[in-house]
Amino acid sequence: MKHIQSRENAQFKQLRKLATSSKERRDTTSTLIDGLHLFRSALDAGHRPSLAIVAERALHHPDVSALLAEYRDAVLLLADGLFDELSPTDTPTGLLGLIDIPGAASGPVRGDCLVLDAVQDSGNLGTLLRAAWATGVADVLLTTGCAQAWSPKVLRAGQGAHFSLRIREHCDVAEVLKDFSGKVVATRLDAQTSPYALDLRGPVAWLFGNEGAGLSPTISALASDAVRIPMPGAAESLNVAMAATVCLFEQVRQREPC
Numbered sequence: 001m002k003h004i005q006s007r008e009n010a011q012f013k014q015l016r017k018l019a020t021s022s023k024e025r026r027d028t029t030s031t032l033i034d035g036l037h038l039f040r041s042a043l044d045a046g047h048r049p050s051l052a053i054v055a056e057r058a059l060h061h062p063d064v065s066a067l068l069a070e071y072r073d074a075v076l077l078l079a080d081g082l083f084d085e086l087s088p089t090d091t092p093t094g095l096l097g098l099i100d101i102p103g104a105a106s107g108p109v110r111g112d113c114l115v116l117d118a119v120q121d122s123g124n125l126g127t128l129l130r131a132a133w134a135t136g137v138a139d140v141l142l143t144t145g146c147a148q149a150w151s152p153k154v155l156r157a158g159q160g161a162h163f164s165l166r167i168r169e170h171c172d173v174a175e176v177l178k179d180f181s182g183k184v185v186a187t188r189l190d191a192q193t194s195p196y197a198l199d200l201r202g203p204v205a206w207l208f209g210n211e212g213a214g215l216s217p218t219i220s221a222l223a224s225d226a227v228r229i230p231m232p233g234a235a236e237s238l239n240v241a242m243a244a245t246v247c248l249f250e251q252v253r254q255r256e257p258c
Helices: 010-020 022-028 036-044 062-068 080-086 122-134 152-158 240-255
Strands: 002-004 030-034 051-055 075-078 095-100 113-116 139-142 166-168 183-187 204-208 225-227
Touching: 002 010, 010 022, 010 030, 010 080, 022 030, 030 036, 030 152, 036 062, 036 095, 051 062, 051 080, 075 080, 113 122, 122 139, 122 152, 122 240, 183 240, 204 240
Parallel strands: 002 075, 051 075, 113 139, 113 204, 139 166, 183 204, 183 225
Antiparallel strands: 030 095, 051 095
16 A cells, blocks of 8 residues: 655646646546545446545545455555545545546437536536436436536536446537437426426437526527426526426426326
């Protein structure tokens, strides 16, 4: 087990770049996952981290110790202050994993999909991926302008969703959906139909846009249907992750056997 206590260490500097730089993650096709839950989720999905990174304070935690017993030499021990510089949270758990970023999915969309157009907030993106995972939507298409899907913050918000989804970043959505046989549904404030009134029992490609600007004209033009979530209260709109979750679970409800 290697023990690093200095910020001048070359390996620590490389890990700090991965934690803070989207360019570094793209160039190296690697990223960091934070916490015992994500580490185990990666293992269960067959994405074995190539390195376990542990804070001194967590070394003797029973769950961490049991996991590290499998890794032996592939463990890096960091001084607590150094570890905290790598973690995306205010209260780090003491365990990080170094993983390879999978290659982008290819081929036609199979069944439902979620299209995210320039969703920039890491928490929103991770929550949207988690909602897709929870509702059985396997394909997620991200346009240029979205937050980086495999950043540590998005991974943490996704809570393991990434490892069960086919994620395509910088996607040419029109090209991927050109032969899509189902409905392509956008949420719009001027729509006259509610998601509760639209038949969602067949394949659906859901379109959700930027937190402030909504869908771009190019992506909006792909929609075959538009819906508006009824809001009897005074709020003008919902957060994009909330809106998507409402729509996706209505889809699940409609498909439940009577």
